[in-house]
Amino acid sequence: MAAKIISGTEIAAQIREELKKEVAEIKEKHGVVPGLVTILIGENPASISYVTGKQKTAKELGFHSIQDNQPENISEEELLRLVEKYNNDPTIHGILVQLPLPKHINEKKVLNAVDPDKDVDCFHPVNVGRLMIGGGEAKFLPCTPAGIQELIVRSGIETSGAEVVVVGRSNIVGKPIANIMLQKGRGANSTVTIVHTGTKDLASHCRRADILIVAAGVPGLVKPEWIRPGSCVIDVGVNRVGEKMSEKTGKMVPILKGDVDFDAAKEIAGAITPVPGGVGPMTITMLMKNTVKSAKLAAGIK
Numbered sequence: 042m043a044a045k046i047i048s049g050t051e052i053a054a055q056i057r058e059e060l061k062k063e064v065a066e067i068k069e070k071h072g073v074v075p076g077l078v079t080i081l082i083g084e085n086p087a088s089i090s091y092v093t094g095k096q097k098t099a100k101e102l103g104f105h106s107i108q109d110n111q112p113e114n115i116s117e118e119e120l121l122r123l124v125e126k127y128n129n130d131p132t133i134h135g136i137l138v139q140l141p142l143p144k145h146i147n148e149k150k151v152l153n154a155v156d157p158d159k160d161v162d163c164f165h166p167v168n169v170g171r172l173m174i175g176g177g178e179a180k181f182l183p184c185t186p187a188g189i190q191e192l193i194v195r196s197g198i199e200t201s202g203a204e205v206v207v208v209g210r211s212n213i214v215g216k217p218i219a220n221i222m223l224q225k226g227r228g229a230n231s232t233v234t235i236v237h238t239g240t241k242d243l244a245s246h247c248r249r250a251d252i253l254i255v256a257a258g259v260p261g262l263v264k265p266e267w268i269r270p271g272s273c274v275i276d277v278g279v280n281r282v283g284e285k286m287s288e289k290t291g292k293m294v295p296i297l298k299g300d301v302d303f304d305a306a307k308e309i310a311g312a313i314t315p316v317p318g319g320v321g322p323m324t325i326t327m328l329m330k331n332t333v334k335s336a337k338l339a340a341g342i343k
């Protein structure tokens with residue numbers, strides 16, 4: 042039987058509706074408006090497109106949002122001063138510095154300068170540490186991993202006691218999602234294995250997975266025969282494998298493929314995310330969710 046397709050587009054739309062209501066409510070009852078600043082350095086087309094998407098969503102949800110564009114040659118000191126300005130701005134609850142930064146700027150130094158209470162990307166070591174400690178310590182969950190967990194939970198997939206295998210150990214996806222899934226509590230409490238480039242037999246680990254989360258950035262890495270029948274497959278990979286003409290706009294657009302051979306895998310898995318339209322739409326949505334939470338925490342709203 043073909044797998045249930047987990048639509049990130051639909052689940053993200055549902056969460057955005059919930060957030061819109063929440064934003065209207067805290068505005069009406071408490072006069073609080075969530076504020077998000079996105080800082081963009083230079084003119085990298087991919088970065089411009091990511092930042093535009095974040096700003097558009099923030100506006101749709103009723104946020105106070107600022108798009109702060111800075112030239113490619115901004116100095117590290119100037120950028121650190123800018124971050125400090127937003128750290129001290131009470132109308133801003135979330136600060137996002139769009140990566141990658143130009144080579145002359147120390148990325149770590151800039152990310153570590155963001156006030157952990159406004160670090161809605163959850164990249165600051167304090168927030169990474171809180172996530173690892175668990176037990177309600179974490180103020181924010183990193184956006185892509187939080188989106189993955191929401192997809193699993195809202196699709197009604199049992200996580201408690203489940204064998205979760207994560208392919209990839211990056212700080213943005215692999216390590217944090219593994220950390221989230223092993224915590225005690227709702228939507229987690231799983232037995233987690235992380236596999237990576239140093240793993241001897243990738244296939245044998247994947248075959249054990251009740252929930253297989255793949256974030257390697259290698260198109261088609263996970264073969265259909267590695268998938269346990271009836272399991273849940275979350276494909277985080279977004280790989281540009283070519284270009285095609287868009288029927289809507291007539292412009293050339295990238296052809297995107299995941300890390301899993303979707304067409305074959307959907308005949309074996311019980312549930313699976315497509316690429317695009319799976320994890321992707323969840324990332325921005327969880328950024329918005331973190332910003333609303335930050336605004337509520339700052340105002341002492343429960």
Ligand code: NAD
Pocket residue numbers: 185208209210211212213214215236237238239243256257258259262277278279280320321322324
């Ligand atoms: P990364 O390159 O930082 O990490 C990839 C990880 O996969 C590494 O830890 C590496 O050890 C592992 N890996 C790579 N090749 C492997 C192989 N052959 N066997 C076993 N392990 C292997 O990448 P990342 O930032 O974690 O992103 C992973 C993918 O997810 C990319 O395609 C990226 O575009 C995508 N991504 C999507 C979203 C989203 O919102 N949808 C967000 C972040 C990343």
